[in-house]
Amino acid sequence: MTKAIRIHAHGGPEVLQWEDVPTPEPGPGEALLRHAAIGLNYIDIYFRAGLYKLPSLPATLGMEAAGTVLAIGPGVTGLAPGDRVAYATGPVGAYATERVIAADRLVKLPDAIDFTTAAAMMLQGMTVQYLLRRTHRVQPGETILVHAAAGGIGLILCQWAKHLGATVIGVVSTEAKAELARAHGATHTLIGLANLPAEVKRLTGGAMVPVVYDSVGKDSFTASLDCLAPLGLMVSYGNASGPVPPIDISLLAAKGSLFLTRPSLATYTAKRTDLLQTAEELFAVVQSGAVSIRVNQSYPLAETAAAQRAMEARQTTGSTVLLP
Ligand code: NDP
Numbered sequence: 001m002t003k004a005i006r007i008h009a010h011g012g013p014e015v016l017q018w019e020d021v022p023t024p025e026p027g028p029g030e031a032l033l034r035h036a037a038i039g040l041n042y043i044d045i046y047f048r049a050g051l052y053k054l055p056s057l058p059a060t061l062g063m064e065a066a067g068t069v070l071a072i073g074p075g076v077t078g079l080a081p082g083d084r085v086a087y088a089t090g091p092v093g094a095y096a097t098e099r100v101i102a103a104d105r106l107v108k109l110p111d112a113i114d115f116t117t118a119a120a121m122m123l124q125g126m127t128v129q130y131l132l133r134r135t136h137r138v139q140p141g142e143t144i145l146v147h148a149a150a151g152g153i154g155l156i157l158c159q160w161a162k163h164l165g166a167t168v169i170g171v172v173s174t175e176a177k178a179e180l181a182r183a184h185g186a187t188h189t190l191i192g193l194a195n196l197p198a199e200v201k202r203l204t205g206g207a208m209v210p211v212v213y214d215s216v217g218k219d220s221f222t223a224s225l226d227c228l229a230p231l232g233l234m235v236s237y238g239n240a241s242g243p244v245p246p247i248d249i250s251l252l253a254a255k256g257s258l259f260l261t262r263p264s265l266a267t268y269t270a271k272r273t274d275l276l277q278t279a280e281e282l283f284a285v286v287q288s289g290a291v292s293i294r295v296n297q298s299y300p301l302a303e304t305a306a307a308q309r310a311m312e313a314r315q316t317t318g319s320t321v322l323l324p
Contacts, residue, residue, distance in 0.1 A: 003324070004060045005095035005304045010050030013305040013312075021060070024100040026073035031103045033085065037119035038094050039064035040299075040307050040320040041152070042215075042240055047092060048308065051243065054092065061304075062094025062322075066109065066118035076103040084109040088122035089269050095304060097324040104272050107279040112287055120319035121293045123265065124152040125282040126275075127237070128160050130268040133281065135261060136211040136233050140165025143204055145212040145227050147220055148240060149186050150177035152319045155294050157213065158185035163290040169203055171196065171220075173314055180317055184294070193219060197226035211235060218242035230256035237263055294318030 001020045009015055026032045044061050046052040066086035072079055079085070085106040093099045109118050132138045138161055146161070148154045149170025161168050162185030170186035171193070172178050178189035190199050200208060208229040214220050215238030225234055236244055252258040269275040285291040296318035299307040310316050 002096055002098040003301070004097070004099075005062070005301060006058045006060050007048060008058045010048065013048070013308045015048065016061070016305045016308065018302045021096070023098050026071055026076075026100050028074045029076060029103055030073040030100050031069050031076060031079055031085075031106060032071040032098060032100050033065070033067045033106075034070050034098050035065045035067040035094070035096065035119075035324050036115035037066050038062055038301060038322040038324065039088070039119040039121075039123055040297075040304070040311060040322055041123050042238060042311065043123075044095075045308055045312055046239065051239065060093045060096050060099070062092060062096070063090045064088040064119060064123040065094040065099075066115040066122070069106075070098065072103065073100075079103050079106065079108075084111075084115070086115075086118040086122045088126055089266055089275065095301060095322065097301070105275070107276065110283055110287065113283060116295055116298070116321055116323075117286070117293050119321050120152075120295045121156065121282065121286065122279070124319060125156050125286070125291070125293070126269060126278045127153055127265050128156045129278045129281050130263065130265065131157065131213055131235060131237065132160055132164060134268060135235055135263050138164045138166045138211070141167075142211075143167040143169060143207075143209050145169045145171070145200060145209045145224070146186070147171045147212075147214050147216045147224070148238075149181035149189065150184075150317045151215075152316075153215060153238075154181065155184045155318045156291055159291045160285060161185065162187075163285065169200060169209070171216075177317060193223050196220075196223040200227040208232065213237065215239075216241045217244050221247075225251065225255050225258060228256065228258055231258070232256065233259045233261065235261055235263065295321055297321075298323055 217239035219241035
């Protein structure tokens with residue numbers, strides 16, 4: 001048997017149950033892993049609440065973990081029991097001491113990256129890689145606007161963007177978070193959404209920004225559009241405050257021939273070559289010291305409900321791991 005956090009129905013954190021489930025056998029193309037550390041991500045809350053659809057219930061939640069290969073199924077090549085690996089692209093099932101997953105979703109870990117760091121950074125760090133290097137290729141000298149700048153994605157994004165030579169304006173909810181974002185590469189910080197476009201205008205000398213990275217969604221969407229320079233790119237990549245309602249696309253013309261994208265890590269890492277290259281770039285910036293991974297909270301896996309409550313209540317900063 002293995003231990004897992006499962007849900008039988010969508011709802012609040014109280015639906016997360018600590019249960020015994022049979023240890024699965026790896027089928028063709030699959031590997032059985034023993035998790036050493038599991039990453040907590042905001043997407044886990046969307047799946048729990050029902051905003052994102054699960055294939056069936058009951059379900060073990062969780063998208064990201066690091067650990068050791070215990071066994072491989074028929075046809076798996078390039079992977080052996082004992083290998084240190086991590087993953088971040090689902091399907092759900094990471095909130096467990098052991099799990100089976102398609103071997104082609106696994107990335108081998110460099111010796112210098114420990115399991116806790118890996119579980120804290122794979123999903124958030126690979127997301128930052130595609131946001132800064134592919135969705136919009138951030139250039140030295142650019143000023144960019146980043147929401148939730150002290151969060152898991154936020155602290156990685158601020159450091160990586162600074163490393164690329166960009167100036168980051170970070171939006172956060174408290175002065176303590178503002179200080180943390182500045183300590184991790186944000187040049188300017190703004191607290192709350194009030195007067196956001198006017199503040200961005202002031203900080204950019206009227207130029208506004210070429211790109212906004214917005215993970216807050218409903219509450220910030222319109223203000224974010226108003227912070228863009230003509231032909232700017234709105235990257236709406238999350239819904240921490242709720243999903244963005246449908247919009248009238250003529251707004252994009254009225255606000256300056258803007259571009260809008262709603263990207264997801266799953267698309268950007270669907271091909272194995274993209275997954276490996278994304279992970280490799282992440283490992284490189286972490287190993288060089290340009291980006292450090294802040295594991296600011298850790299919880300026993302059995303206490304995942306408390307971890308999710310803290311994340312939803314905006315009490316977490318940086319990354320959070322769950323320990324089996
Ligand atoms: P965070 O650690 O950033 O936590 C979410 C943060 O959002 C909070 O700390 C809070 O920061 C901010 N926030 C703003 N409004 C609210 C609200 N009403 N309720 C709760 N939080 C709010 O989480 P992650 O780093 O795990 O994820 C960040 C975002 O990125 C999420 O929206 C997630 O869905 C998205 N994401 C998208 C991916 C993609 O590929 N599209 C992949 C991975 C993550 P503050 O208090 O400073 O406002």
